[in-house]
Amino acid sequence: LKGEFAEAKWSAATTEDGKVLGLGTDVGPEAMCYRTDLFKQAGLPTDRAELAQKWATWDGYLELGRQYKAKAPAKSAWVDSVGSLYAVMIGQEKERYYDASGKLVYADSPAVKNAWDASTKAAQDGLSAKLDQWSPQWNQAFSTGSFATLPCPAWMLGYIKGQAGDAGKGKWDIAKLPGGAGNWGGSYLSVPRAAKHKKEAYELIKWLTAPEQQATLFTRQGNFPSSTGAIAKVATATDPYFSGAPIGQIFGDAAKAAPVQVLGVHDKNVADQITNALSEVERKGTSPDKAWSNARKGVENAVG
16 A cells, blocks of 8 residues: 555654554645735735745745735734744754654754754744744634734644634635645554454555545545545645635645654654743743753753
């Protein structure tokens, strides 16, 4: 079945000696969601193809952010938080916190440094709304226009619709993510070793993860397929809520190009400490150097 799944999805559930731990149900390919009405008010272009070109790099994205800030509507920032920015940038990298041998290398990682530097610069330039994702304030911001852009995996579209409601229809659009493809999220189905009916269980998850079922789930609830066959089936899908954006193509291209990431035991511990440190820069004005030192101490305490 290997050839039926996106490479990054299959590899993430494959052990070093070739054991396959589960079959993928969906993935979280990322794009950039943005508010066309707020862009217009700030004098920025709204065409998704033009924006994809202007923010082909993260430097281009941040430069547009500075332009937005200069003419932005009152109480509206460029991005929800610099933690959000950091997370999506680091999600584009093959190696970040660990190398292929399993060694913890975050402190000297070029990928981490690049994402950290861009995120702290965004904080110091005042481009962030300083909102914690999933907080009540963040949820409310979808309807109040507190931020103009949001790095969004495919599953985030349903969340935006739920928070912004009918009033948000046609105000949002989607463009290709700056800096290349990335992934956030996705699940697997596995058969436990203790299962009494392993063969039947395998046949069930094989059916559930087949292209036909994955395409149906995407159509009904927005879970983007991990099956290459299903990705092909939804390639022409568009979303009227997001100004008719070609979501099948945008997220499909991202899913196929997502890197095969090296994941370590303490990936989340490291990410959490760095995100906490970024919050210090964003909200307390802590210098990036001091905040980075705090992040390293936090990782040492968490990882041991």
